Amino acid sequence: xxxxxxxxxxxxxxxxxxxxxxxxxxxxxxxxxxxxxxxxxxxxxxxxxxxxxxxxxxxxxxxxxxxxxxxxxxxxxxxxxxxxxxxxxxxxxxxxxxxxxxxxxxxxxxxxxxxxxxxxxxxxxxxxxxxxxxxxxxxxxxxxxxxxxxxxxxxxxxxxxxxxxxxxxxxxxxxxxxxxxxxxxxxxxxxxxxxxxxxxxxxxxxxxxxxxxxxxxxxxxxxxxxxxxxxxxxxxxxxxxxxxxxxxxxxxxxxxxxxxxxxxxxxxxxxxxxxxxxxxxxxxxxxxxxxxxxxxxxxxxxxxxxxxxxxxxxxxxxxxxxxxxxxxxxxxxxxxxxxxxxxxxxxxxxxxxxxxxxxxxxxxxxxxxxxxxxxxxxxxxxxxxxxxxxxxxxxxxxxxxxxxxxxxxxxxxxxxxxxxxxxxxxx
Amino acid sequence: xxxxxxxxxxxxxxxxxxxxxxxxxxxxxxxxxxxxxxxxxxxxxxxxxxxxxxxxxxxxxxxxxxxxxxxxxxxxxxxxxxxxxxxxxxxxxxxxxxxxxxxxxxxxxxxxxxxxxxxxxxxxxxxxxxxxxxxxxxxxxxxxxxxxxxxxxxxxxxxxxxxxxxxxxxxxxxxxxxxxxxxxxxxxxxxxxxxxxxxxxxxxxxxxxxxxxxxxxxxxxxxxxxxxxxxxxxxxxxxxxxxxxxxxxxx
Numbered sequence: 001x002x003x004x005x006x007x008x009x010x011x012x013x014x015x016x017x018x019x020x021x022x023x024x025x026x027x028x029x030x031x032x033x034x035x036x037x038x039x040x041x042x043x044x045x046x047x048x049x050x051x052x053x054x055x056x057x058x059x060x061x062x063x064x065x066x067x068x069x070x071x072x073x074x075x076x077x078x079x080x081x082x083x084x085x086x087x088x089x090x091x092x093x094x095x096x097x098x099x100x101x102x103x104x105x106x107x108x109x110x111x112x113x114x115x116x117x118x119x120x121x122x123x124x125x126x127x128x129x130x131x132x133x134x135x136x137x138x139x140x141x142x143x144x145x146x147x148x149x150x151x152x153x154x155x156x157x158x159x160x161x162x163x164x165x166x167x168x169x170x171x172x173x174x175x176x177x178x179x180x181x182x183x184x185x186x187x188x189x190x191x192x193x194x195x196x197x198x199x200x201x202x203x204x205x206x207x208x209x210x211x212x213x214x215x216x217x218x219x220x221x222x223x224x225x226x227x228x229x230x231x232x233x234x235x236x237x238x239x240x241x242x243x244x245x246x247x248x249x250x251x252x253x254x255x256x257x258x259x260x261x262x263x264x265x266x267x268x269x270x271x272x273x274x275x276x277x278x279x280x281x282x283x284x285x286x287x288x289x290x291x292x293x294x295x296x297x298x299x300x301x302x303x304x305x306x307x308x309x310x311x312x313x314x315x316x317x318x319x320x321x322x323x324x325x326x327x328x329x330x331x332x333x334x335x336x337x338x339x340x341x342x343x344x345x346x347x348x349x350x351x352x353x354x355x356x357x358x359x360x361x362x363x364x365x366x367x368x369x370x371x372x373x374x375x376x377x378x379x380x381x382x383x384x385x386x387x388x389x390x391x392x393x394x395x396x397x398x399x400x401x402x403x404x405x406x407x408x409x410x411x412x413x414x415x416x417x418x419x420x421x422x423x424x425x426x427x
Numbered sequence: 428x429x430x431x432x433x434x435x436x437x438x439x440x441x442x443x444x445x446x447x448x449x450x451x452x453x454x455x456x457x458x459x460x461x462x463x464x465x466x467x468x469x470x471x472x473x474x475x476x477x478x479x480x481x482x483x484x485x486x487x488x489x490x491x492x493x494x495x496x497x498x499x500x501x502x503x504x505x506x507x508x509x510x511x512x513x514x515x516x517x518x519x520x521x522x523x524x525x526x527x528x529x530x531x532x533x534x535x536x537x538x539x540x541x542x543x544x545x546x547x548x549x550x551x552x553x554x555x556x557x558x559x560x561x562x563x564x565x566x567x568x569x570x571x572x573x574x575x576x577x578x579x580x581x582x583x584x585x586x587x588x589x590x591x592x593x594x595x596x597x598x599x600x601x602x603x604x605x606x607x608x609x610x611x612x613x614x615x616x617x618x619x620x621x622x623x624x625x626x627x628x629x630x631x632x633x634x635x636x637x638x639x640x641x642x643x644x645x646x647x648x649x650x651x652x653x654x655x656x657x658x659x660x661x662x663x664x665x666x667x668x669x670x671x672x673x674x675x676x677x678x
Contacts, residue, residue, distance in 0.1 A: 382479075382501045383531035383535075383591065384531050384535035387502065393527070396521065
């Protein structure tokens, strides 16, 4: 078949000369080999794949010639007291990082963890990623399992007071980075993970998050102003009873970004919220949020809240799915995806999906796209607020519902400031 | 203060003349009322003066203290001292009332070359004005007009007026949707702002608002023109006999 052949060719081309990392323990090697086999079996996606109808996967396969110089942002979350873990050019940077020690937290680099005999990682690496291939292939995640050499490994055993901030840096013309983070939140423990910075022009990050009963995991991510970024990211999470997962991503610019979040609510009364705001200016900008939430337990709540602000030919994509398994009664699922198109050149493509097998379920979804509200704009201007500032206010108002998903008001304020700065620079 | 001469306005989209030559002059410190039946062009006049899109001025002029209003953007008119209290104040989810007020206040100051107020300074100014209008702090924290009752929305308009301290205030059917108590509160707010340097143009359907805000001059507008002007007694006449008699008389 032509499609199968195309996939096979693309995979062969991409993997040419690549080998799974040397040096890991036997179990790590086995997990990587298994991923490589699965990847070869499924093949890299093509535009003709239904799941890639709106986003051209070839963009993630192109070899990159990075710019000689890139304008780096001031690192995000500067005002927050964090445990800083820095990856420079895709490799853990001990000099730039804080000492890897924090009460209630076991933390080490992935490159070290895979050489050891750590029980929980052995049982997790590639496991959520494999389970997350239900109904759709996610080859870039499998690629990550096979080839990632570094990242951070976190196990929260208590309420970790200080967020862990994973900061990406690139000091030279690094074209590629593949990073894998592993998280385990134990019974009743709490952890906040922040991500920011510029990884590489071609970036692939993967994260597996296993939350035990009553565990709380919060994730706030900032994808900043590296204009040539092509990033494929995956977050897989499994939630135990009464546990909480909350993830928010702010994306500004970048060329081609696909953020996939795949969650399974495995224990009763669990809560999962995924939210994001993406702002894009220019024909180069393409941002894709793809979310798949499976309700597999009773009385769980899930939320997907995504906002996109697009102009000058920018494109935004949302593919969101809620799958309710037969036993997942009393499910409460809600999904909203909205775009604000600042001119007629911007594009927004949305595909909301519900697949429900239980009967006592409350699920709803909504998707809208619209222009700036002229009446509101006039109201603001009539009070003396200049047009550009009035428009900024309305843009901030538009993304407010997504930002409200961030519980920590200081973190929310940090992102709001980033957003306002972006708007100001774009005038 | 405000000088309107032979103002003719049509809708941009269709060839429909709404204002057919309005002449009006409001002196400094004066309160003028415009009354008239539905569709007479009262609200159009307020929108054209404040610079809303969708209208085309085909003839005539409007000046604020000798400056051509019609040539300016809405925000420039505001900075020059014009204020329109909306008939239907707009709800803006996601924008905090306080942020909105401070942004407007500082934008106007900046446009006039004055120093902007810090968050703390501004908070003090607003709290004082809000107290006078019996607006509680909770309302300032909420998004602009969202979930406000009709009375709260109108009080919020007057609060903006009090904070921004315009020279020329246009009140577009501020009494609509208000019960007696709310109308009293709003009118008291307006009356407190009356002074020698500030003028008002009060657009209303009914005479009852003018019981609270006593005008110096009352104009009757019909079919895109001001057809009759007089003292406060003109409003009472309308209240008693309706517009129909008056229209017959004019024709």
